[in-house]
Amino acid sequence: MSFTIELIISALLIFGGLFVLVGSIGLLRLQDFYVRLHAPTKATTLGLGAILIASMVFMYHMHGYVSINELLITLFLVITAPVTAHILAKAAMHHRVKLMERTRNKHLIESARIQLQPEQDNEKQEQNKEV
C-alpha cells in the first residue's frame, strides 16, 4: 500500500474518530435535553460518514472495486438520524422535559403539543366527500 493512500485513510479515520468523540462528549456535558439532542445527531453522523469514506477508499484499494454497502449505510444514516431526532424531540415536548432558563419561544411548545385525533381526520375526509 502506497504512503499517500495510507495517509488519506489515516487522516479520514482520525477526523471521524474525533467527531464521534466530540458528539459523545456533547451528549454527556450539555445542559438540557433539547441542546443535548444536537451533539449526537450532527457531530456523530459526520464522524461516521468520514469513517465510512475511509473504509470505502481502503476496500477500493484492497479489492479493486467500490462496494455499495458503505454507500447504503451512509444513505440510511443520513436519512434516519433527523427522523429519530424529530420523534425524540416530540416525545420530550409531550412529556414536558425540563428546559433551560434562557430558551427562547417557550410558548410555542404548548401549540406544538396539540395532536389531532384520528377520528377528526376521518370526519374531515367524510365531510370533503359529501361536499
Add this chain to the structure above:
Amino acid sequence: MLEIAVMLVAAMLCIALVLNMWRLIIGPHAVDRILALDTMYINSIALILLYGIYNQTPLYFEAALLIAMLGFVSSVAFGKYLLRGDIIE
C-alpha cells in the same frame, strides 16, 4: 501508520461508548436514555467498520447495515411509545 491510526480511533470510539454509557445510566428522563442508546448504536457501527479495516475484509458490512436498520427501528419504536402510549395504533 494505518495500524496506529486504527488503534487510536478504536480507543476514541471506546471512550465515546463509555461516555454514552454514562449518559445512559444517569439520564434524568427516558428520552435521554433513548438518545444515548441510539448514539451507542451509531458508535458500534463505526467500531465494526474499523474492525473490518483492521482485518482487511468486507465481511462485516452486512452486520453494520443490520445494526443501522435495527437501531433506527428500535429508537423510533421507543419514541413512538413515549409519544402515544402505544407503538402501532
